Amino acid sequence: MSTAATAMLRVCTAAGCRSRGGEQLRRHCATAATEAATEAATEAMAAGAPPLRVKGVGCLGPCSDGPLLAVDAEDTTRLFGFAADQASGRARAERVAAGLQQRLRATGSAPAGAELGTWRPPGAHLIPADDPFLALQRRLVLERCGLIDPGELDDALAAGAYRQLRAVLEQDDPAAVIAAVQRSGLRGRGGAAYPTGLKWQAVAAMAGQRKLVVCNGDEGDPGAFMDRTVLEGDPHGVLEGMAIAALAVGADHGFVYVRAEYPLAIARVRRAIAQAQRRGWLGTAIGGSRHGFDVEVRVGAGAYVCGEETALIHSIEGRRGTPRPRPPYPAERGAFGLPTLINNVETFANIPVLLRLGCEVYGRGTKVFSLTGPVRRGGVLEVPLGTSLRTIVETMGGGSASGRPIKAVQTGGPSGGCVPASALDVPVDDASLRALGTLLGSGGLVVLDAGTDMVDLAAFFMAFSREESCGKCIPCRCGTVQLELLLRKLLARRGTAADLAELERLCAVVSSASLCGLGQSAPRPLLSTLRHFRPEYTALLNAEAGQPQAVQP
């Protein structure tokens, strides 16, 4: 009965499924399992087998089908969703728990879960393992996400967490770690795609007694939630990556900066840090070595610009999150004036994986995407870098769910642009997408159907950048206001060809003269839609406007 011993229910309790009653579902199922085990024990007048394990886990992938529930029994895993289930969270949880209890009772005195191999939660639909959404993924960063209980260090340890940190500590050769990261070709996953190994080398080369490691979890692009998924589903993977980085560059202190809009991620990271400290994986003399590394959580307070590294540094210092000119780069002068290594959540999470697999097997690596908008199946997925956008959106996501054809895919948030439907065969990597006038960005993919007004979308993003502009430099502070006004003028059909020309001219000024990435890339959604959907702009032009109006009698 070895298979029965591994039977388990995994319920997604990450933010997406939680909003669909995932936590309620887990609680009810856990209670049902405990009650069934107690009954069985009473009947057998014995201590009885331990109850079926019901585990709350991080993201299982296709959020649009949530709440998601995975049943592990008899060496197979079956994933269930409740997309078509109209019941309230509570009614659903009660119904599923009743079904579970009934099935477990039928099992009698056999080890809990032995009969779950064919069990289908009432009201659920099966998402087959060969569904392209699941089958075409290569889960490296998300390997443990959805498998482990992110609140239990033992669960993570059993699944291999901190093993690479131990190896690195035993080897005690920082230069070798940096060399391995460089050889892998890993580039930053936060959007800028800067070679990670180079950055590490620059920080390691800095003189100074104290250095810092900062994890950028200020995932501000609307429609992007890869980092939230990683932090909620496997916080220890990120902490392990940070500790390895600290060792490699000679840092003894770190910060995880998480945006305030992610309360669950914040709670899970805090818990993970406390657990890792208790067990000696963080703190002084980690893993019994001569190295120490402490980590603190810093919570944002709602400012998109804080995702920019110099603004983030100011925010960590408790100041206004305004960026400053670079150089000096944070590698030289970062938080508190100390040499600082800043990487994104997903970048750190890649480190233990690439060290474990080695460069050959790791290959080009993967990218985690969040797929949203009107697609049949949306959520979080991890695919090899270079997978085509068409594969992700049409094959894995199942295409449009609205009945209208897909018009474009928006990538890179307010700093990115749109890939028109005709160019969906583009492989997702930074260079290919830049050639199309957009960027890979942090990994948010918003599908747009034929009902989307591209000029309105450009105005939406410009309003976002205008609102989030910190106001420090004039091109961004004033330019975004003027650009939005011009777009609104076009949308009101009061614009002329001269306004359109002015729009393009101003875009060039704002992108070339702004201080930081927010301003420099603020015009990109506009320029990208102008490039691929220019007729939508020209159709709005009003030939009469600007001419002397005829006086009405």
Add this chain to the structure above:
Amino acid sequence: MAELHADGLIEVLSRAQELEGHLSPALLRHVARRLRLPPSRVLGTASFYHLFRFTPPAAHSCLVCTGTACHVQGAAALLAALQREPLAQWGIELGTVRCVGTCSGAPLLVVDGRVWNHSSGATAVADLRRLMP
């Protein structure tokens, strides 16, 4: 790192707002005194971030997500529908939030910290009405 700067200011302000509901002038002065920071530095930081507020909150909060996925799936119409209702009289403060990262439920609302998925103007208004005492 506290020995380097009064760098915990944002944490202190967040906690203070959590306890008091908003950052009053007296509270800001108190924070400045205790952290030995000029009041301008404290107010300057507090006013920079969207989540800090200087007036007391209403009994309930209703935030319309205006992220991209919600925008292309009807957030503007949802917001307009809610703006037509006398929410303030019902003790509900209406606001917006830029993406909470659970976009599969777009368009969505965050009501008193809980996510309401696939909201339409009519259902949201009916459900919000029930929040009234």
